[in-house]
Amino acid sequence: MTDYTTPEQLADDAVVVDVREQNEWDAGHAPGAIHIPMGELPSRLDELPESDERDPLPIICRSGNRSGRVVAWLNQQGFDSANVEGGMKQWMYVGKPVVTDSGADAQVI
Template sequence: MRFAQLPEMEAAAVPADGFLLDVREDDEWAAGHAEGALHIPMGQVVARFGELTEAVGERRVHVVCRVGGRSAQVTQYLVAHGLDAVNVDGGMLAWDAAGRPMVAGPDDAAEGAFVL
């Protein structure tokens, strides 16, 4: 799904030290995610907006979901509310395909493979 004028970036181009917001559900997060990402499921973004803005500061927000649809909607919301946000095109499927590092489990503690 493409949104007009929505900032997008390939998963391989996200800086290693970039701020990553993962908007997938808890079970998706536990199956595999980027280490250090902030996890706020899409349905909680509005309610937790203050937490997000505090965590991100002045940095760019790289928003990711499974394939890019939910993250595109969240990116559109964040941009409309003044944040420098970009959708990670292809989501975590593209992240995994690009060989980007991932961990599994709810707490970033365990190394593991991405489970679809």
């Protein structure tokens, strides 16, 4: 089992769980993302979408560090999840769409 994936391997509108803080989310996020900050995850596990039988649930942060820790923890809890390598920085770098809820120009901070 691989505990990572890359932005290039995911659809532009893939459901990913974004574990960054609120200000980072507000600045820009993947269009299909679900926002659950890392510190809130243990109390919000019921909000995680079910992963596909073939594909683990992608977890993303800014650069891949926080999401890597989240993936390790989730997998210990019995979830099938994968770290999105390079995080939102890599997502934006390879030209994947980044949106904001406010309609402002999106950025990764």
